[in-house]
Amino acid sequence: MTFPALLLEVGSHEFEVAETLIGVGRFVLIFIAARALAEVLVRLQLPTILGELIAGVLIGLSGLHLILPPETQGEVSAWFVNTISSLAHLGPTEVREIYAETFPSLQAVATLGLFSLLFLTGLESDLDELMAVGAQAFTVATTGVVLPFALGTFGLLWIFHVPLIPAVFAGASMTATSIGITASVFSELKFLRTKEGQIVIGAAVLDDILGIVILAVVVALASSGTVAIGPIVKLCLAAVVFVVVSLVLSRTAAPLFDWALDQLKAPGEVVVASFLVLCVACFASQAIGLEAALGAFAAGLILSSSRHTKAIEAAVKPLVALFSTVFFVLIGTTMDLSVLNPMDPANREGLIVAGFLLVVAVVTKVVAGWSYVSKDPTNRLVVGLGMMPRGEVGLIFLGLGTQAGLLTPSLEAAILLMVIGTTFLAPVLLRIVISRQAAPAEQPA
Structure with missing residues (x-):
């Protein structure tokens, strides 16, 4: 009817x-x-x-x-x-x-939660601190993206014969690093302002940028229904240009935003102006064929250099707390965990896939901790473990795949277990490793 x-x-x-x-x-x-x-x-x-x-x-x-x-x-x-x-x-x-x-009205609220959460992630990306450890962070981030993406994708293709688009998406979902979880553990253990802490935070910011770019390309390709070199190159170039322009605008457009905001006197000017930037960035991203989620993250990057960043965060966080809750709960409502029942022979391959993804997700990020060059002695295991948790970023990626209909129930559950496993393991292992060495004197960023 x-x-x-x-x-x-x-x-x-x-x-x-x-x-x-x-x-x-x-x-x-x-x-x-x-x-x-x-x-x-x-x-x-x-x-x-x-x-x-x-x-x-x-x-x-x-x-x-x-x-x-x-x-x-x-x-x-x-x-x-x-x-x-x-x-x-x-x-x-x-x-x-x-x-x-x-x-669909509830799903629209969840989508708003996704965009606001990505906006806040971009907003909290400190580009100045990223530049301070730029070389090491770039090396760790690149290794931490390429290794899990390549091993995850090709492993699913060759060993488990997963179709190309779902395999690429699953590989892309393994590239993320949760800034919030690692930063929380480092802060609690007085490790945030150390060289290791700054490398991890900088690399995690780059991880998010690279991972979201990859996902934007994958979702766009899945929407078109075809896989060809030309469109892939075009989308990758568009994504790179979009991110570069966003980084440039974070230096040039933020002062203009601050000036415009200073002229407004009506209540709610901060959240309304920020939401307008978010909408324009999402529209621009979608208009050039990329996922709107990339635009939401770019909007946060653009405003990360604003003088009103703290006020924007204070205005946006209550909205994120409400709407992102709906987003994450709706992800959970679609999960069919019956595919993880080991007593059913049909589920055993899915469980093996989940174990494979978890092992690759842990090993590749730990290996990334040994990929940078530093004149000063650093604890590379701490760097690798700090890159491990996928947390909310991994769940955002999973949500994008679920909404786009790219994943089978077994692969969806396998990615979920990978995200949960790395998120639970990383804080525990970090506390063990850091507690075994003398607490370092925090260095100024």
Whole structure:
């Protein structure tokens, strides 16, 4: 039944009641589940985003079926449907149809969360600190992108016979490094301002740039449905030019942004002006054939040199906390963890793929810690382990693949396990390695 026909059949008042109850009910379930799990993980000194992801698993396809994207072809919980049905005075069939028709609005909120999170990631990229350890950070970042991307992609192609586009995407998802997780551990252990800490932070910024560029190209290629050298070269050049222009604008356009912001007096000027830059960058990225996510990250880079950076962060973070929660929970709701059941013979290859991705993800980043040249003695194991956690950046990449429909359920779950494994392992191993050596005197950045 079409949406207008459904509206005529059930009546406008009943439809509005059901639509409101479903919309509000979904948000209530998402935030209660996400915050409850986040509170548990933060007390275990683990990233709260993992709690949000697990919350999605619990209320989604692998759990209670309370939040279920229509594309999963699953049945929404009878308890949820019957509750809405009794309150809105509609039949269960009509409630299910309204649920499916209105779900894109929730996905739009999740997309806004993705863009705001990438914007904040770019905004927190300190280009001056990156330049201070530029040579070492560039070497570590390049090695930390090329090795996992190459080994992951070719391993999936040759050993497991995964199709080209999903294999390339999975390889690209392994290039990320979570700045937030590593920075949090380094800060706690008084290691952030050391040479190792600055190399890792600088390399992580470059990792994100290179990884998002690769993903933008892969998603664009998947959308076109063809793989040819010409379009690939064109997209790569467009992505490189786009990022270079963004870096140049971070030096030249930020003062103009500051001047314009100083002229505004109405309340909310910081968040509105920042959101406008975000929209323009996303539009420009999409207009030249790249993923809008790259534009969101570029918008943050452009404003990272602004005098109002702290004010922008303060204005944007509450929005990120709300909308990105929806994004991560929705990723979890689509996960079919039944493909990880080792008792089912059909799942065993997927589990082997997950183990392969995890080993490659750990080994290649640790190897990257030995790839730079330095006159001063440094702890290269710390650098390698600092590059290991994929964290929220890896989940962003996974979310892009899920939204684009590029991944099979088994490969999706394998990438998820790789992200979770590296995110859990890195803080633990870093604490062990750093605690075994004398606490260094922090050097000024």
